[in-house]
Amino acid sequence: MASSQKLTEYxxxxxxxxRRNDEMMAALKIHSKATELSASSSAKRQRxxxxxxxxxxxxxxxxxxxxxxxxxxxxxxxxPEYSDFKALEDTVxxxxxxAKSSTQSNPSPRDLGPLSSRDAYRGxxxxxxxxxxxxxxxxxxHEEFGDENGGxxxxxxxxxxxxxxxxxxPENIARVVPGRIMNVRFLPCSNSRMIVVGNKxxxxxxxxxxxxxxxxxxxxxxxxxxxxxxxxxxxxRLSKIFTSCYFGFIRLMDAEKEVFDLVYSSDDSIxxxxxxxDNIKCLYFSEGxxxxxxxxxxxxxxxxxxxxxxxxxNSIDFNSENPNIMATSSSDGTACIWDLRSVNVDQPKPLxxxxxxxxxxxxxxxxxxxxxxxxxTDDTVGIVTGVNFxxxxxxxxxxxxxxxxxxxxxxxxxxxxxVFIGNMKRxxxxxxxxxxxxxxxxxxxxxxAIPCRFDAHPFNVGMLAGATSGxxxxxxxxx
DNA sequence: TTTTTGCTTACAGAA
DNA sequence: TTCTGTCCAGCAAAAA
Numbered sequence: 001m002a003s004s005q006k007l008t009e010y011x012x013x014x015x016x017x018x019r020r021n022d023e024m025m026a027a028l029k030i031h032s033k034a035t036e037l038s039a040s041s042s043a044k045r046q047r048x049x050x051x052x053x054x055x056x057x058x059x060x061x062x063x064x065x066x067x068x069x070x071x072x073x074x075x076x077x078x079x080p081e082y083s084d085f086k087a088l089e090d091t092v093x094x095x096x097x098x099a100k101s102s103t104q105s106n107p108s109p110r111d112l113g114p115l116s117s118r119d120a121y122r123g124x125x126x127x128x129x130x131x132x133x134x135x136x137x138x139x140x141x142h143e144e145f146g147d148e149n150g151g152x153x154x155x156x157x158x159x160x161x162x163x164x165x166x167x168x169x170p171e172n173i174a175r176v177v178p179g180r181i182m183n184v185r186f187l188p189c190s191n192s193r194m195i196v197v198g199n200k201x202x203x204x205x206x207x208x209x210x211x212x213x214x215x216x217x218x219x220x221x222x223x224x225x226x227x228x229x230x231x232x233x234x235x236x237r238l239s240k241i242f243t244s245c246y247f248g249f250i251r252l253m254d255a256e257k258e259v260f261d262l263v264y265s266s267d268d269s270i271x272x273x274x275x276x277x278d279n280i281k282c283l284y285f286s287e288g289x290x291x292x293x294x295x296x297x298x299x300x301x302x303x304x305x306x307x308x309x310x311x312x313x314n315s316i317d318f319n320s321e322n323p324n325i326m327a328t329s330s331s332d333g334t335a336c337i338w339d340l341r342s343v344n345v346d347q348p349k350p351l352x353x354x355x356x357x358x359x360x361x362x363x364x365x366x367x368x369x370x371x372x373x374x375x376x377t378d379d380t381v382g383i384v385t386g387v388n389f390x391x392x393x394x395x396x397x398x399x400x401x402x403x404x405x406x407x408x409x410x411x412x413x414x415x416x417x418x419v420f421i422g423n424m425k426r427x428x429x430x431x432x433x434x435x436x437x438x439x440x441x442x443x444x445x446x447x448x449a450i451p452c453r454f455d456a457h458p459f460n461v462g463m464l465a466g467a468t469s470g471x472x473x474x475x476x477x478x479x
Numbered sequence: 480t481t482t483t484t485g486c487t488t489a490c491a492g493a494a
Numbered sequence: 495t496t497c498t499g500t501c502c503a504g505c506a507a508a509a510a
Contacts, residue, residue, distance in 0.1 A: 178491085179490095179491090179500095180490090200502080226502070227502060246502055247502090269502080331503090331504080358504075358505075359503085359504065359505090377503085377504065377505085400487080400488090401488080401489090401503085402487050402488030402489070402503085403486090403487060403488055403489090403500090403501070403503065403504085404487095404488055404489050404490065404500070404501085404503095405488075405489060405490090406503090407503075407504090424488095424489090448490095449489075449490065449491095450489070450490090468489095468490085469489070469490065469491095470489085470490050470491060471491090
């Protein structure tokens, strides 16, 4: 009842705002001009009909109401109680968008334990092709594929990479999931173009770009009850895909067993997930306000629990040159570099701390491992260099994404030359760490929304996936 | 000092 | 084509 009152109040204020704005516009006599402008800008932005996920009708719930605002106990700072826990689940399932990817007859993703991929699947038709495809590439992850790199080494192609050659073809656009995408990853193998995304509703979507056997190569699953905070796939085990969720769950999608196994659950939120490139047995993830855990598959529990930050840890990344070196970014306004071999349990002290004026959304090591790129809501992208990461340059970049767009996170391309980050004008800014400025912007009339989360294909230079708050993925390619 | 409130804002889908 | 609902960020200012 309180929520409906709140909505009414919200609506009332919203209408009042609109009325005030209208009055102001009328006073300035620019209302009609603005209408014209708005009409012409939307005319310029053509609507592109692209591949899209499809939800199986029989898995749709009968009702989509009442609409209740979702707020977890954790975000309200309250201890979890069973009754509230259940109430929360009901709320989640009743949310209209979430309802589209949930079901009344199938098991809830809140059920602890393994969830068969068949039960988690929300698409039409069968997902057998996807499972076969993942198993196929996982057995031969490095067969020759296409001519993306023209048979050259990655370094050779990077040296010649011209940003102007990156293009977005309409066939490389798809709506993979409903709602806001929080994470996007390429399957890290050289012989496929498979993109995995996680959204706000707990859906995990797959897009097999090279699919030709079926209609569009898009597969939708609902393994989690809330926002997907991390996706981790290792080159050595492509058939095992870990996903984490704000509601405190980590699941492992095993394409061999066709199941989403529950590997970890907690009452605290999990905000980020990662794996060391040299260790397939451990998961590294953040939990609650500043907590950091290492979960060890061999013992089936957390072997390490540290408190590394004062606030949530938004990203965890490992240095390719020395995987003992790890970078974390946090809403406490810092990004830190740690040596995992020498972290003091009681008073963890980082090797290096990079200070921003506001929350830090990400901190990623460059491909060579010699630089670190940080992104903060203080409107800067930090580039940290030097033998001991002792030099920091702050590059101005508008990172005010507002409420509806996921925060920007600058990622590295295929070598240390470029950093890619979204911008609010439906473009992808390319920052040169050497020149310490934005040197190029990828733009396309096919990009109808703001790309906010990215991944660079680890083996195909120029292949860049950008994901939006509307569930779309744009795959830029070279040439 | 801690908690609450208000403000920002783009997008998809319904009407 | 226009309208409506979104709401799991993050911060600043106001209130407690």
